[in-house]
Amino acid sequence: MFLLWVYMLYSCVGYCAPMPSLVVDNNRRKETGTGSVVGKRTENNARADLVSRLLPRLPPWVDIESDYDEPSVRTSSRDLLNKEIDAYRGVEDRGEMRGEGQRAPEPGAMSSFSNDLGSKKLPQAIIIGVKKGGTRALLEFLRVHPDIRAVGAEPHFFDRNYENGLEWYRELMPKTLEGQITMEKTPSYFVTREAPARISVMSRDTKLIVVVRDPITRAISDYTQTLSKNPDIPTFESLTFKNRTTGLIDTSWSAIQIGIYAKHLDNWLQYFPMDQILFVSGERLISDPAGELGRVQDFLGLKRIITDKHFYFNQTKGFPCLKKAEGSSKPHCLGKTKGRTHPNIHPEVVQRLRDFYRPFNMKFYQMTGHNFGWD
């Protein structure tokens, strides 16, 4: 089992680590032309779209992300990323499920509050994962705190843009005053093999935050997001199993792989002590946002400023909203697409996934000393 893992992670390093969603096996890719698009568009659909516009003749099965190693594309992607980030500074609603950077900026929504004093610093705290765990919600809630300044978009520095160097990274950061904490979030770091070493090179004191959620709901949410952009992809079931008859699960499918938290965490613990990593429950972030935010503020060494008073629960959405967003007097709700219908997954498939994840979940509870209650 362990060897299988090592193999999986290694075979991943060259091409899929920067984009975990790319782990779609080759057989499938050949079988179903569109299958290869499954993960490719999942994580940064907007960027993939921009790149495909730059390269309009790419046949659909071409692995666009691996083309980032081509200098011309990389240069463009860098510019595009900056544009996304600039756009984000003015965006008010940052629905987690939205493709990043897709929204047109709303001039003035944030910029009038942006801090012209101070200096840009490398982040002292990073939300490193997990995709579909609730990282956008957490970051938006945290931004309410006057001592936190955060990048809106996902820099993807430690996975896709590392060769641009730390100065490039620092340049993306907002200006901060003495005592303010600089943050960013890029959920793919958690599953990127090189990320822990790279972050520890930047600073061994970096505080790491991981929002985790039941791996099965996470996988379904991940799949649903992809499906909404690519209605022709195979069913959840057919992607989940290598062989439906034997019930063998395809752990190379990113939607499954990301949820094996214990394995990814192992990699981080080679570089960071456990007490430098905070695990936030994605479920509790919705049911008790103030409680989870209390833990996060303590972890960051900040005064507990974000409390119950900042939230109200929108029953229609089934999601907590901020009474006032940072730099705005209007309420701010996330989870806009929460109403998106999840495909009906057969209970038998869910049960099989429960059995599959159970030992990994148990290991994860043991490692973190926290029972997330997914079983």
Ligand SMILES: *[C@@H]1O[C@H](CO)[C@@H](O)[C@H](O)[C@H]1NC(C)=O
């Ligand atoms: C799935 O497993 C069954 C039972 O071992 C086998 O007969 C079948 O050929 C397998 N199907 C595929 C597509 O590998």
Ligand SMILES: *[C@@H]1O[C@H](CO)[C@@H](O)[C@H](O)[C@H]1NC(C)=O
């Ligand atoms: C609650 O959510 C619904 C559905 O998204 C929305 O129409 C409504 O305006 C929201 N209400 C408040 C008070 O945020």
